Amino acid sequence: MLLFVCFAWLLCSQHSSARPMSDVLHNHDTYQAARDISRKAQKLEAGDDTSLRLISRVSPNQPLAQNAEICCLHANILDFYLLNVLQSSDSFHPTMPRLKTDLARISQDLSHHGCNVTHYHDHQNAVEFREKLITMQGPRGITKAIGEIDILFTYLGEFCVQN
Numbered sequence: 248m249l250l251f252v253c254f255a256w257l258l259c260s261q262h263s264s265a266r267p268m269s270d271v272l273h274n275h276d277t278y279q280a281a282r283d284i285s286r287k288a289q290k291l292e293a294g295d296d297t298s299l300r301l302i303s304r305v306s307p308n309q310p311l312a313q314n315a316e317i318c319c320l321h322a323n324i325l326d327f328y329l330l331n332v333l334q335s336s337d338s339f340h341p342t343m344p345r346l347k348t349d350l351a352r353i354s355q356d357l358s359h360h361g362c363n364v365t366h367y368h369d370h371q372n373a374v375e376f377r378e379k380l381i382t383m384q385g386p387r388g389i390t391k392a393i394g395e396i397d398i399l400f401t402y403l404g405e406f407c408v409q410n
């Protein structure tokens with residue numbers, strides 16, 4: 248019995264030692280900024296169809312083996328945010344410049360951990376994200392995307408881990 252408890256503890260402690268690929272993903276201030284900024288954008292889209300999502304849902308209980316793939320897919324979406332969505336967004340919220348710097352750091356860290364962002368350019372979820380954004384046109388799409396920064400940050404934190 249004691250042996251079993253020790254064994255279970257060892258398994259659990261190993262699992263919880265899964266480290267984020269970027270320390271920024273566990274930074275509380277970054278998380279708070281992502282939340283505040285998303286909330287502000289979500290308020291601005293009041294009245295819009297809230298059931299629409301640009302970032303597709305990842306079904307829970309993905310096999311661990313797929314973590315890296317899901318991580319790098321969202322690293323691709325992250326780069327799209329950095330190069331397009333957030334290009335001229337600094338005045339959107341006081342913490343936006345800080346969040347952009349942090350997101351750029353995350354992108355760098357993920358690339359160092361082997362994410363080939365280009366490889367996921369044609370992944371269905373990445374393609375759908377861009378198509379939905381373009382369909383919404385201009386500022387509405389940008390606001391919608393900013394409203395989903397918290398989702399993006401959460402997915403990256405959940406799947407970009409070293410086991």
Ligand SMILES: *[C@@H]1O[C@H](CO)[C@@H](O)[C@H](O)[C@H]1NC(C)=O
Pocket residue numbers: 363365366367
């Ligand atoms: C990244 O992915 C692209 C597209 O699949 C491929 O052409 C390229 O060789 C890859 N780069 C590396 C360093 O693996």
